Amino acid sequence: MSSPRPLPNRYPEDVEHLDGAALGELRIPVCHSCGQEFWPPSPVCPADFGTDVGWVSDPGVGTVNSWVRFHKRYFAGDDVPYTIVQVQLDSGPRLTTTWAGEEDPEIGGPVAVTFREVGDGMALPEFGPVTSQ
Numbered sequence: 001m002s003s004p005r006p007l008p009n010r011y012p013e014d015v016e017h018l019d020g021a022a023l024g025e026l027r028i029p030v031c032h033s034c035g036q037e038f039w040p041p042s043p044v045c046p047a048d049f050g051t052d053v054g055w056v057s058d059p060g061v062g063t064v065n066s067w068v069r070f071h072k073r074y075f076a077g078d079d080v081p082y083t084i085v086q087v088q089l090d091s092g093p094r095l096t097t098t099w100a101g102e103e104d105p106e107i108g109g110p111v112a113v114t115f116r117e118v119g120d121g122m123a124l125p126e127f128g129p130v131t132s133q
């Protein structure tokens, strides 16, 4: 039996994002000066260098910009192979995240956020295809 994958560190700049994910909410940094959402978290807006930044609850919808499949086990507990996608959020930022779909991602295909519980009350956002119902 493999040991579990290590949980994310709760670095100060990530706490708001991780606490949101635990509640099923995709929290993304936003600049209160220019309104731009951005990623990764930073105390400075990358668009206008403003320092009045906060967080918003993002709808978590976008499209696949790129993806890659990892076959190497970098952490004990990694279930290989696994797929990582770069998602272009409709709100602007690009997130590199885990793929939750069963099929290969489709470049340009619509995706939406889901959350996977990883233990200790933590959850992580991942993205999968938007399925028409």
Ligand SMILES: [Zn+2]
Pocket (backbone or CB within 6 Å): 031, 032, 033, 034, 035, 036, 045, 046, 047, 048, 049, 050
């Ligand atoms: Zn700004």
